[in-house]
Amino acid sequence: MLLVPILYELVIGGGGHYLELGPITFRMLSFLVVMSISTVIVFYNKKIRLDVVLLIFTLTLVLFLGAIVGLTNNAKLGSVLEDIKPLTFFYMLLFFSLAIRDVKDVQNVIKIIKRGSVLMAVIYIGVLILLLLGKINYIQFYNQQNAIGEIMFRSNLLFFYKGFIYLCIGFFFFLLIEGKYNKIAMILLFLSIALTLTRGFILFTILITLYYVFFINKKKYIKYLVFTGMVAVISVLPLVMSSFGDRKNSDSVRYIQVEQVISKIDPISFFIGHGFGIGIPIRPGGMEISFLEIFHKQGLIGVGFWISMFFYIFFMYYNIKDKAYKKLALPFLLSVVFVILQSTTNPYMNNPIGLSIILITIVVFSRLLEIQKKNRDDFSVPSNL
Template sequence: MLKILYPLFLLEVVIGGGGRMAGFAPVSVRGIVAALCLTVTGLHFIGRGLRIPVTTLALVIAFSWMLCAGAIVGFLNGNDAAQITADVGQLSYFFILPFVLHYFQTESRARIVTERFLVYPALVLSVAYFFALYLIFGLGRFEQMYELLSIGDDFFFREDQTFFYKSFLYLGIACFFLVENRTPGRLVALLLVLVAIYLTHTRGLYLSVILVAALVYTDFKQKLSLFLVLLAVSLILSAGEILQLAAKPDSDVVRLLDLQYIYQHTDLKSLLLGHGFGASINDRGRIEITWAEIFFKQGLVGLGVWLYWLCQVINMYYAFDDEKRKLLRPYFSTTLFVMVISFTNPFMNNSIGLVALLVSYIAIQQAAMGDDAISIQAKPAGKGDISEC
């Protein structure tokens, strides 16, 4: 069951966008798959227990506390109950973590399967995007494509008739796997994905790929040089839009207005715990800059939990020797990528980004565990049984 369910779990996220394209209101396919995953994990826990590393348990406790604090502050501030529930529900996908941990602990080929079901669906997305562009520009069927794809909120069309799909996040993630073990076939696949990324015309996507690649694959001097080049290129690419900010009501203006709103509504009272879940920013419950939304709703404490997660990954990754670090480099790059792109696009605080972060975290964490690793063996209750260290 687990060998079927885990690939299905990854496949649905990588190609399924926000999770409701094939949903049956009010239940989504993603919700059904998540329920199955947690049920299987729960049955295993009842029968055999689950080995939980102390660092992972600490992260779960911190994240749970963050959710509770955000909800309580939201209710105390009189925020809309439905919006509070929506915010908590969006972040609750974090608790799929035991299922991912269970799979990595029981399947010796977990990393191989994970790579395949992160990369292959991304290649399918690339080809599908090329075909969609052919229909739009080659056959002139923009109106039909727009009507077909604009039913939900997973597709965002631009003035130039290109579009962005929420699952395109995984095009960037696929790059970090394909660039390893460079064979002719993988290089062709990498080129395919890179071209698809460029044709989305999403600066946040391709600049995040470039930035993370510069940080991970170069030494310090090269990092500095590449960062300066990247900064110059991004300024050049954005120059035309910056000159038109006063007249052009595009996403750049919206982001600036959101930041201005957050600055104006932040005081000593909200600095630590924020305004709580359900708080609106310019009459919107969600904004593009995820880090800013986290700060506004959950304050410095909320930011601290996410940074604690990032620090755990960094500490584990750089504790490896060069050989193991190279093996796990795609997962480390994935973590950085999701957190970097979340400065411009909302990913890391929803199921699309959370799955990438969780899979990467568990892959690195399980590789870090040896015979001397400290963990907690959670066992089902029995005669005199307690959780053992």
């Protein structure tokens, strides 16, 4: 029962600051509650898959090493804890592994992602219309949202919400399903994605969709339809982007971050990093590029952990042979690929917003493989017959 409200909050809750009481957010509270319950369940000998145990154990070692290296390099304890804080969400893997138990649970997760993403798209477009019509006072809206910190404004009308990554994730779940209403939802989501004016969202959604259409889906009429639509968007996008602000500054900041990280590399930091709490001059705290952040603070060991985990996800998907389960698994895989690509420019995969779909995917794939094996064993023919 706890899975439903927690998933809805993860899908539409952004950074979690809309549901907070003082310094405590709903996400923090739910994390403490479900982790306490999960720990009690495990304590009473509930079976946990070996891969879940190994991932959690390895992450703990990586976090411990990063903290020790950071403190050794004179990082402030508060800065170390600030870097570790979003990564502790990884322990939700334990809860997800207990809550997602069968195919029905997987289907419920898919429903929540689809409904949550559509709800967010409807709210976004609705707010834009109200702002355009003057029904919402822009100055008051700007001041209010700026204080909360969940929204970044693109112009006098358009804005970006931290949870918008689930517009893209929801899009992939609708993309794989036939039916008029699903296609309408897909168009609504893509329109919302385009209106965010976020280059990475638009580009990676298009690229992953084209890959699906041309290499996975074999229906030619869909190929031409989607291709025409994507080309139209790509053609108009540069004009739209140039009308709403200059992105050269944000790009140059990322280039400077790369240069400063490279300048700090030494033989030791290359392998173990500089530790948590140790930033660079232009970004003393967190960096926009996830992989750069991980490499600078945790070195090759940290990067290796994440890459190994992603390889494991692809390995599990490859081993799902049942066609029905494969169809259930594919949108999760496309979503993880999207998060990986988006993390090359923004901090998603090492943040609860993007990490949540990665952890859910690990559990879903692991569970589908377990059920697939059980079904094969149940229908296997005894060797003595």
